[in-house]
Amino acid sequence: MTIKKGYTSQSIHTPFSKKDAHNSLHMPVYDGVAYEFDSAEEIEEAFMGKKFAHAYSRTSNPTVEHFENKLKAVTEASSVIALSSGMAAISNTFLALVESGANIISSNHLFGHSYALLKSTLQQWGIEVRFVDMSDLKEIEKNIDGKTRAVFFETITNPQLEIIDIAAVAKLAHAHNIAVVADTTVTPPYVFKSAKFGVDIEVMSTTKFISGGAAAVGGAVVDNGTFNWSKLPALNKWVANFETKAFEFRVRKEIFRHLGGCMSAHTAHFLNLGLDILALRLDKCVQNCIELGRFFKEHNKVKLVRYPGLKGDEAYALAQTQFGGKPGAVMTIDLASQEECYLFLNRLQMVRRATNLNDNKTLIIHPWSTIYSEFSEEERAEMGIRKSMIRISIGIEDAEDLINDFKQALEAI
Ligand SMILES: *Cc1c(COP(=O)(O)O)cnc(C)c1O
Numbered sequence: 063m064t065i066k067k068g069y070t071s072q073s074i075h076t077p078f079s080k081k082d083a084h085n086s087l088h089m090p091v092y093d094g095v096a097y098e099f100d101s102a103e104e105i106e107e108a109f110m111g112k113k114f115a116h117a118y119s120r121t122s123n124p125t126v127e128h129f130e131n132k133l134k135a136v137t138e139a140s141s142v143i144a145l146s147s148g149m150a151a152i153s154n155t156f157l158a159l160v161e162s163g164a165n166i167i168s169s170n171h172l173f174g175h176s177y178a179l180l181k182s183t184l185q186q187w188g189i190e191v192r193f194v195d196m197s198d199l200k201e202i203e204k205n206i207d208g209k210t211r212a213v214f215f216e217t218i219t220n221p222q223l224e225i226i227d228i229a230a231v232a233k234l235a236h237a238h239n240i241a242v243v244a245d246t247t248v249t250p251p252y253v254f255k256s257a258k259f260g261v262d263i264e265v266m267s268t269t270k271f272i273s274g275g276a277a278a279v280g281g282a283v284v285d286n287g288t289f290n291w292s293k294l295p296a297l298n299k300w301v302a303n304f305e306t307k308a309f310e311f312r313v314r315k316e317i318f319r320h321l322g323g324c325m326s327a328h329t330a331h332f333l334n335l336g337l338d339i340l341a342l343r344l345d346k347c348v349q350n351c352i353e354l355g356r357f358f359k360e361h362n363k364v365k366l367v368r369y370p371g372l373k374g375d376e377a378y379a380l381a382q383t384q385f386g387g388k389p390g391a392v393m394t395i396d397l398a399s400q401e402e403c404y405l406f407l408n409r410l411q412m413v414r415r416a417t418n419l420n421d422n423k424t425l426i427i428h429p430w431s432t433i434y435s436e437f438s439e440e441e442r443a444e445m446g447i448r449k450s451m452i453r454i455s456i457g458i459e460d461a462e463d464l465i466n467d468f469k470q471a472l473e474a475i
Contacts, residue, residue, distance in 0.1 A: 125327040140287025141310040148267020150323035151281030162188030169196040171219035221453040222446040225377040232260025239293040248390040262289035270420035274336035278329040347391035369393035409474040424457040
């Protein structure tokens with residue numbers, strides 16, 4: 063019997079699918095495009111899918127495959143497909159799951175480009191998206207009909223920091239034969255075991271926590287192997303040939319291959335490094351969030367502090383049960399006005415003004431005037447975006463230095 067390892071040991075010691083020719087302990091960057099076969103028979107077998115072999119790097123690559131295998135080991139999923147970005151992971155997933163004329167249920171508390179993909183791009187291909195309040199099971203149920211194929215939500219929305227009861231939503235979806243797709247970007251596999259809560263497909267931007275240091279844009283689709291794909295018309299043909307692997311094979315052999323959103327070997331190299339030290343980084347981020355949360359709560363210029371890992375936060379209970387008390391590293395604070403937010407942002411010396419999330423560096427942004435500036439005031443209000451709100455993605459710096467920087471910047475107000 064093999065003993066189950068913890069997250070980090072599992073990631074670091076994931077075996078290569080083939081021993082390296084030079085016994086390298088570290089997976090090399092296989093930069094090449096094409097792979098040679100020794101005989102015509104072998105190339106036939108590979109093309110027929112009888113024996114797996116790399117043939118061309120848009121469809122598979124050894125460095126990318128190793129990243130997929132590592133992510134598979136730490137998620138204990140049935141399959142992992144790495145792609146060029148988080149958006150590629152999301153778009154490939156829905157194009158594989160949903161046929162024209164069918165619908166998806168989602169929330170308007172979504173990453174901006176995901177929202178735009180669902181609202182405009184998919185709509186053009188005849189896929190309808192029904193935006194509901196995901197925390198309201200009755201509203202979800204009201205919107206389900208015979209054409210609903212998937213529910214889609216983010217595990218912690220940002221900047222609203224809303225957490226839903228994932229198991230309850232999954233139970234409802236499964237009762238109607240609907241697949242549960244979760245964007246787990248901000249709660250990577252170290253803190254969230256998605257299958258335990260009924261998630262069938264995880265989509266993630268590996269650009270964020272997994273890359274660590276914001277070194278490369280990438281994404282992944284993780285199939286937990288939990289959904290009965292024969293329930294979805296878009297996968298009928300694939301179920302006949304691949305049964306429980308219907309979704310994986312439709313993505314790999316059709317959508318992913320035809321849209322060409324493959325991950326580069328260099329990106330996979332950075333992600334292989336990032337995945338190994340994810341737990342160390344994430345623990346430090348969470349500890350920083352707790353310490354900063356305490357600091358902000360005591361400061362008289364700060365009107366509101368939100369971080370689901372803080373006792374007393376409205377999302378605290380679900381953050382404990384679903385994410386083991388490590389609910390990512392995004393927090394928000396509210397000051398008295400937009401003017402005060404700008405004064406504060408402009409005075410920061412170490413913390414960087416930037417839009418990314420889960421970098422090693424602490425990043426700060428005023429969402430109202432940036433990420434959401436294209437939306438009307440009413441739409442922003444509906445999305446839970448306030449003029450007085452600041453989003454902070456906490457990095458791995460020393461907590462004391464972060465506190466000192468925030469403290470001196472708050473003095474500008
Ligand atoms: C960044 C992000 C994405 C998109 O990922 P890219 O790698 O930038 O394409 C999707 N979902 C969430 C929650 C994100 O934060």
